Amino acid sequence: MHQLIERARDSVDQAELYWKQTHSIDVSYQNNQLQEIAENDLSSVAVRVIHEGRLGSTFAVNPDQDGLIEQAKTAASKGDQATFSFAPAADYPAVEGVNPKSAALTSVDLVDLCESTLDSIRSRRDDLALEVTAAVEEASLRVETTEGAEGSHESAETQIVISAPIKGAGIGIYKANASTSPFSTPHDLIDEFLEWYGWTEKTSTPATGRLPVIFAPESSFLYLLPLWAGLEGGAQEKRTSPLTDRLEEQILSERLSVFEDPISPEGFGARPFDDEGVPCAKRAVIENGVLRSFLLDQRTASALQKTSTGNAAKRELFGGGTETKPAPWPIRWHLEPGDQPYRDLIAGLREGLLVYYGMGFHSGNYPQGQFSIQAIGFHIQQGEVVGRLENTMISANIYEDFKNIRAVSAERGPSLGFLNVQAPYVLVDSLQVAGA
Amino acid sequence: MKEKLAGIVGSLTADYADLRFEENRKTRISYKGDQLVEVASYETSGGHVRAYADGGKAVASFSDPSRAGAMAEAVAASAALAGSRRAKPLRLADAPVVTESFPIRSEHDLRQVSFQEKLDLTTHYSEMILAADDIATAETNYDEFVSRRIFVNSEGSVVEYEIVLANILGFIVSKRGNVMQRVRFAFGGNEDFSRIRGRESDLEGRIRTAQELLDATPAKAGLFPVILDPSESGVFIHEAFGHLSEADGLQNNPAFREKLQLGAELGRPLLNVYDDPSLPDHPGSYVIDDEGVRGVRTELITEGILTGRMHSRETAAEFDEPLSGNMRAAEAHNTPVVRMSNIGIVPGTSSFDEMVASIDKGYYLVGAKGGQTSGDQFTFGAQWGYVIENGRLGTMVRDINMSGGLFATLQGISMVGSETEGSERGGCGKAGQTNRLSGKNTPPIKIDKVTIGGV
Numbered sequence: 001m002h003q004l005i006e007r008a009r010d011s012v013d014q015a016e017l018y019w020k021q022t023h024s025i026d027v028s029y030q031n032n033q034l035q036e037i038a039e040n041d042l043s044s045v046a047v048r049v050i051h052e053g054r055l056g057s058t059f060a061v062n063p064d065q066d067g068l069i070e071q072a073k074t075a076a077s078k079g080d081q082a083t084f085s086f087a088p089a090a091d092y093p094a095v096e097g098v099n100p101k102s103a104a105l106t107s108v109d110l111v112d113l114c115e116s117t118l119d120s121i122r123s124r125r126d127d128l129a130l131e132v133t134a135a136v137e138e139a140s141l142r143v144e145t146t147e148g149a150e151g152s153h154e155s156a157e158t159q160i161v162i163s164a165p166i167k168g169a170g171i172g173i174y175k176a177n178a179s180t181s182p183f184s185t186p187h188d189l190i191d192e193f194l195e196w197y198g199w200t201e202k203t204s205t206p207a208t209g210r211l212p213v214i215f216a217p218e219s220s221f222l223y224l225l226p227l228w229a230g231l232e233g234g235a236q237e238k239r240t241s242p243l244t245d246r247l248e249e250q251i252l253s254e255r256l257s258v259f260e261d262p263i264s265p266e267g268f269g270a271r272p273f274d275d276e277g278v279p280c281a282k283r284a285v286i287e288n289g290v291l292r293s294f295l296l297d298q299r300t301a302s303a304l305q306k307t308s309t310g311n312a313a314k315r316e317l318f319g320g321g322t323e324t325k326p327a328p329w330p331i332r333w334h335l336e337p338g339d340q341p342y343r344d345l346i347a348g349l350r351e352g353l354l355v356y357y358g359m360g361f362h363s364g365n366y367p368q369g370q371f372s373i374q375a376i377g378f379h380i381q382q383g384e385v386v387g388r389l390e391n392t393m394i395s396a397n398i399y400e401d402f403k404n405i406r407a408v409s410a411e412r413g414p415s416l417g418f419l420n421v422q423a424p425y426v427l428v429d430s431l432q433v434a435g436a
Numbered sequence: 437m438k439e440k441l442a443g444i445v446g447s448l449t450a451d452y453a454d455l456r457f458e459e460n461r462k463t464r465i466s467y468k469g470d471q472l473v474e475v476a477s478y479e480t481s482g483g484h485v486r487a488y489a490d491g492g493k494a495v496a497s498f499s500d501p502s503r504a505g506a507m508a509e510a511v512a513a514s515a516a517l518a519g520s521r522r523a524k525p526l527r528l529a530d531a532p533v534v535t536e537s538f539p540i541r542s543e544h545d546l547r548q549v550s551f552q553e554k555l556d557l558t559t560h561y562s563e564m565i566l567a568a569d570d571i572a573t574a575e576t577n578y579d580e581f582v583s584r585r586i587f588v589n590s591e592g593s594v595v596e597y598e599i600v601l602a603n604i605l606g607f608i609v610s611k612r613g614n615v616m617q618r619v620r621f622a623f624g625g626n627e628d629f630s631r632i633r634g635r636e637s638d639l640e641g642r643i644r645t646a647q648e649l650l651d652a653t654p655a656k657a658g659l660f661p662v663i664l665d666p667s668e669s670g671v672f673i674h675e676a677f678g679h680l681s682e683a684d685g686l687q688n689n690p691a692f693r694e695k696l697q698l699g700a701e702l703g704r705p706l707l708n709v710y711d712d713p714s715l716p717d718h719p720g721s722y723v724i725d726d727e728g729v730r731g732v733r734t735e736l737i738t739e740g741i742l743t744g745r746m747h748s749r750e751t752a753a754e755f756d757e758p759l760s761g762n763m764r765a766a767e768a769h770n771t772p773v774v775r776m777s778n779i780g781i782v783p784g785t786s787s788f789d790e791m792v793a794s795i796d797k798g799y800y801l802v803g804a805k806g807g808q809t810s811g812d813q814f815t816f817g818a819q820w821g822y823v824i825e826n827g828r829l830g831t832m833v834r835d836i837n838m839s840g841g842l843f844a845t846l847q848g849i850s851m852v853g854s855e856t857e858g859s860e861r862g863g864c865g866k867a868g869q870t871n872r873l874s875g876k877n878t879p880p881i882k883i884d885k886v887t888i889g890g891v
Contacts, residue, residue: 031688034521037494037514041503042482042769058478059462061499071478078555080472107514111521129690165689171810208658238469238573240609240616299473318865323462325474359808363817363837367609368616372889374815374839393815393839393889395657434657434889 004063005144008049011069012076016086016145018046018275018314019063020322024137027110031129032118037107044322046314048086051076059323084302089148090279092272093263101182102156103138109182110134116185117162124194128164131172134183135159141271149277157268160186162193166200166388171376173197174218174357178268178414196356204379204387210430212352212406213394214345214380217413220423222358222371223398224333224415225317227258229367230399231285232311232328233300242369242399243291251291252398253405256426257336258286260295260311267332269420275326276312283309285333289403295328317362317418335423338408342425345407347383353433354378354385355394357416369399375433393434404429437501438596441483442588444505450487450512452528454589455504456726457483458768463580465555467562467606469573477551482768487511491525492518493750497769529752529759531591531729538597538723544630546580546602554578557632558604561639565608568643570650572611579603581872583767585726593728600627601719601872603861604635610646617649617834619819620805622861625719625875631860645803649820652832655888661798662838662886663791666857668801668818670876672883673709674779674864675807676814676842677702681711681736681744682762682774682866683751692811695843698757700742703846706784709737711746712877713761713777719862720778720875724761727772731761736779748774766869773867778875784852791851791882793827799888800824801836804859812842837889845883853879 008015026038045065048057049072056076060068114132121130136158143151160183161176175193177186215222235241243251262271262280273279276298284292296304297312313329314320346354358373372395378385379392396402409425437457445453459481466474485508486495494514496507519525555578562576580602587595605622621642624632664672679685686692713722713731724730727749734744746762747755751774765772792800800822807816817837823830862874 031690033524033688034492034518035688036771037492037518038771039494039496039507039510039514040769041496041498041500041507043499044480057474057476059476059480060478061480061482075475075477078551079475083471107517111517115521129688131688165691165811167691169811169813171813234468240572240611242614319868319870323480325466357810359810359813360806360815360817360837360839361808363805363807363815365616365618365835367618370835372817372835372837374813374837374889376810376813391839391841391887393657393837393887395835395837395889432657432889434659434887 001150002063002142002144004068005146008069009146012049012051012073013053014050014086014146015069016048017063017142018322019142020044021140022137024135025107025110026133026135027107027114028133029114029118030131034111046322047072049073049076050082053081054079055082084298086145086147087149087277087298089150092151092279093281095263095270095272096180096265098154098156099180102136102158102180105136105158105182110136113160113183117160117190120185120187120190121194131163133161143273143275143277145277151273151277153272156180158182162189164197173200174416176414180268199378199385200388202387203390205390205392206351206353206379206433206435208434211433212349213428213431214352214354215426215428216354216356217423217425218356218416219358220415220421221418222361222373223402224419224421225361226366226369226371226398228330230369231295233294233296233304234327235367236294237300237303240367246291249291250289252286252289252402254289255338255405255408256286256289256402259283259334260285260331261334262331267422269332271331274310274312274331275314276308278308278310278312280310280331295330297326297328300328330419332420335412337410337412337424339410340407342409342411345409345425345427346380346385349380349383352380353389353394354380370397371395391435395432401428401431438586438588438594441504441586442594444508445588445590448487448508448512448590450489450515450590452590453485453487453508453512454587454728455483455485455508456765457501457586459584460768461582463554463578465558465578467558467576470566484765484768484771485511487515488526488528489515490519492516492520492522493526494518495771526750527753528749531749531759533592534724534728535594540598540600540627542627544628546600546627546629547582549629561604564636564639565643570610570612570647571643572609572616574608575606577606579605587726587728589728595724595728597724599873601625602629602632604632605861608643608646610650612650615650617646619646619649625860625862626717628717645820648832649834652820652834654835655799655821655833657889659885660888661795661882661884663800663880663882665802665880666878667804667859669781669881670859670878671804671807671816673781673878674776674876675809675816676845677709678776678779679809680812680842681746682776683745683747683755684774687751687754696742698742701740702737702742702843703740703849705739706852707737707740707846707849708782709779710735710782711776711779715778715877718778718858718875718877719860720776720873722777722873725763726765727763729759729761729763731777734760746774746776764871764873766871770869775864775866775871776874778877780856780877781852781879781881783854783856783879786851786853788853788880791853791880792824792829794851794882795824796826798824799833800829813839814842815839838886839889840886845886848884849881850884851882853881855879
C-alpha cells in the first residue's frame, strides 16, 4: 500500500491513488527516410478523495509530491456530494505479464524493423512515399484505495504502422498491428497493404442512393463508438440513451455479438483491473444482437443501484489520460467472427462499398446512434473492387441500419485509433450513400 | 532553472539542441446535468528536449526535471543514430537568438479572479440551461490553462513566456419524444475573463436553437450550393486548407508538394487567406512559438494564388521559405508541430442577402461542429442550418455533415461576405495533441457545390 493512501486514512473519508509510469520509444520513417526517434519517460498521478462527503481530485507528476491530499481536500470543499465509494478490496484475475523481449527493445531494434519492412515493400514496389513507424511502450499502473483495492499491473506493447499517401489524393492507406511481443518483418501486413494500395489506382464514385456497405475492422469505430455512447452508464442515468430500459431486447442484427474481454491472452491490452481498481472480467455486451449489459463505473453504477462492470477508464472520445475523469468506456471489445472470408463478402456484391475509415465522425449525432461521414474506402461492382471512393458520404443510424447485417467475416482485426477492439468485416444490407 | 537548462543543451554533443520546461496550472469545473462532477485546480510540470546531429533528429519528453540531463544525452545519441540512417540530412533555417521574457498582461486577467467566482459563474450558466423547457441534460465546463514556459537552445536563446486562457464550454441536449438534439457553446478563449462574464444572452440564443432543432427536419443528401456562416467558414478554411498549409504535413509527401507549390492557383481572385498570431483579442494569438521563433502574419492565399505557408525551422530550410513561427506544443510532454495560429479569410464585398438571393436550392449552414481532414479530403459538420429555396431562407434543418475535396471546393468559393467574426475556442487535434490556442477570423462564404450527407 502506498504511503499516500496510508496517510490519507487519517485525514479524509476515502482516497484513491492512480499512478501511471510509461517509458516509450517511437521510430518514425516518412517518405522512406528516418524522420525522428522519440523517447518518453513520463509519470502522472491522479488523487481523488471523499472528504466530509464531498468529492475532490488533484493531479501531479509523482505521488511523493507534498500536499496532494490537502489539495484534493481543498477541491472537495467546493465539490459535489459524493454519490459513490472508491473500489473495495478484490482478487484480480491473472493476465499475461510483460514479455521481457519487448521490454528489452531499443531504438536500434526499432530502426532495424522499420528498415526491413521498408526494404520488403520496396523490393515489390519502389514508387511509394512510404511511412513506417515502430514503437514500444512499457507501462506500470497502480490503483489503490483506502477501501482496500490494491491493483498493480505492468505491460509492454509493441506497434507497427505502415502507410503511404495515395497518389493524387492525399489520403493514405494505413495498415497497423499491435502486440505484446516484438515484431519481425510483418509480411502479412505488407501483403495486405500492397493489395489495398493497388486498389487505389483508379477512383470511382457511386451514385446517390442506398447501397450495401462492408465495414473493415479498421472502420469498426464508426458503429462501435455510437454503441458505446448508447451503452455507457451516464446515458442510462440521464435516460438520454436510445438503449435505456432495453436490456434483453434485440437491438441489432442477430449476427452481431460484442464481448467485453479484457483478460484473455488473445490480442494486446489485457488488464486485470480498470482505472478505478475494479476487477475486469469477460462478459457479453451484445449477444446475437440482444442487449445483455451496460458499461458502468463506480459513479454510474451507484446512481443506477448496480455494481460497477469494471469499465472505468480515463478516456474520452479523443484521447484522455491521467487528468481525465474515469468514466465508462470499452476496455477491450472482441466481436464474434463469422465463417466467410471477407473476400467472399466482396465477391457477393453486385454494387457496394468497402469502407476502412470515415472522416467527420465526431460531427454527427453519435449519442443517438447516428453517423454521417466521408467514406474512405473502395467501390465494389460485380463482385470486384473497381477503385477508391472519392467524394462519397455515408449516413447511418446503427439502431435501424445495423439490424440488417448480411454477414460478418471470419477474419478479425483492430480498429483505427480510439478503441481496443478486434472486429470482423461487417456487411450491412444497405446504407444511405451520397456520391455523384 | 534557466541557467541549468541552458547548461544542459550547451554541453550536448549535437549540432543543435533545445529544451522546453513548463509549469502548468490547470483549473477545471465540470457539471454533467445538475451534478458537479469535477472541481480541480492543480499544477503539473515537465520538459521536452530536441536534438539534431549529423542530419538526424531525436526528441524526448520527461516528467522529472532531475532527468533532464540524462534524457538530453539520450536524445543526442539517438539523433546521431538517426543521422547515420538518413541519406538526406535534416537542416534548420537560421533564426535570431532571442533572450527576452514575454509575460501576458490583461486588464481582466483571469488569474486575478477568485476560484469562487469561476465556480459560481459555471454553476449559474449550468442552471440557466437546465431550467429551460425541453432540455434533457447539458454539460457545462470551466477549463483554464496557465502555462509558464522556459525555452533554451544551444545557440543562446533563453526565452520565458506564458500561455493563459480559459473557456466556459459545453453542450445542451434537447429532447422531445424520441428526438434528441445537441448544440455546443463556448465563450472566452484567452486570458481576458470579461469574455466569459455576462454571456447570458448568447447562452439563451444557444438554448433556443437546441429547442428549435427538435422541430427541424434532417438535411437531404446530395450536392448543393451552400452559404457557411462565419463559424462554419472558419472551420472549413481551417480544416480543408489550413492543415495543408502546415509545412510539416507536406514535407514528406512529394505529390502534395508538387501540387502546392507557391504560385499555384487555388481559388478565384476574391479569395484571400492568412494566418496571424498577432491579431489582438483572438484565441490563437501569441508572441513567440515553442521553437523560440517570433510568430508573424503569413499571407497564405493572395487573390486566389498560394503565396505562403506555415513553418518550423526545419521545414523553412527544407522548402527554402521564410520562418513564420508556427511551432506549437500543447503541453509539456508534447513535441512541437507546425500549427495554425489565427487563420482568417479577408472580408469581401457580398452582403448576406445577396448571397442568399443567388441560390435557387441549397442550404445556409450555421454553427461549427468540428471537422476532420486527411490530405485534400475534408469533412465537417454544422450544428444547424436552413433550407434556401428560390433565393429565400426557409425551414430549419439538422443532422448535417458535408465533405469534399479541397481543390475543387476552394475554386467553388464564389462569394465572400463583408463582415468577419472571430472564434472563441481553439481545440484543434493534430499529432495526438489538442491545441487550445487556435483561432479563426472569417466572414460568411458561398460555395457553389458541396456534398451533404443527410440521414
